[in-house]
Amino acid sequence: SYELTQPPSVSVSPGQTASITCSGDKLGDKYACWYQQKPGQSPVLVIYQDSKRPSGIPERFSGSNSGNTATLTISGTQAMDEADYYCQAWDSSTVPFGTGTKVTVL
Amino acid sequence: EVQLVQSGAEVKKPGESLRISCKGSGYSFTSYWISWVRQMPGKGLEWMGRIDPSDSYTNYSPSFQGHVTISADKSISTAYLQWSSLKASDTAMYYCAIWRPPTVEFDPWGQGTLVTVSS
Numbered sequence: 001s002y003e004l005t006q007p008p009s010v011s012v013s014p015g016q017t018a019s020i021t022c023s024g025d026k027l028g029d030k031y032a033c034w035y036q037q038k039p040g041q042s043p044v045l046v047i048y049q050d051s052k053r054p055s056g057i058p059e060r061f062s063g064s065n066s067g068n069t070a071t072l073t074i075s076g077t078q079a080m081d082e083a084d085y086y087c088q089a090w091d092s093s094t095v096p097f098g099t100g101t102k103v104t105v106l
Numbered sequence: 107e108v109q110l111v112q113s114g115a116e117v118k119k120p121g122e123s124l125r126i127s128c129k130g131s132g133y134s135f136t137s138y139w140i141s142w143v144r145q146m147p148g149k150g151l152e153w154m155g156r157i158d159p160s161d162s163y164t165n166y167s168p169s170f171q172g173h174v175t176i177s178a179d180k181s182i183s184t185a186y187l188q189w190s191s192l193k194a195s196d197t198a199m200y201y202c203a204i205w206r207p208p209t210v211e212f213d214p215w216g217q218g219t220l221v222t223v224s225s
Contacts, residue, residue: 095153
């Protein structure tokens, strides 16, 4: 089965940049997307097709995907960005999610 | 507004059966697939499977094949996830979400249904 690996946690100071990686075999050959999940809430799509932002998602969220790694970047991180983040792709009729990263804004 | 509304929380005993629902509104229900995703307490997201409501074609993650059944009734714009015999390990939050092929992302998601299985 296809696996996507993320760091368990990332800490960032308010106003600084947080980068979350998602690693998978030849992930750059596939489209990746990212979800934000706050406690007690459903996941929300923040990046799709590697780098596109859905309507309503702030410009501080950006994404890239190359080689074996997709990256979600949050620029000028705000306290409201504290949440769990999951990457996701599509491989051979199955849908792997990343292991998840807890972003803490210190 | 495209929206998915799921049925309410359930408390069941091991061995009991259960069907939870996911009702779509604000779009043509047969235009997009519905996926189901499990989230066990304190854990990550796991894709269970999906259905094409236009013809009820399904495919399942190998991890869930044979353990659950996904179905849909397009006449009432509703998808279902069902178990014939629940286990304590089925305790989790279950989400449905819209999948617009050939894209890979799920958007939007339902509010989730909490299933608790306990004797």
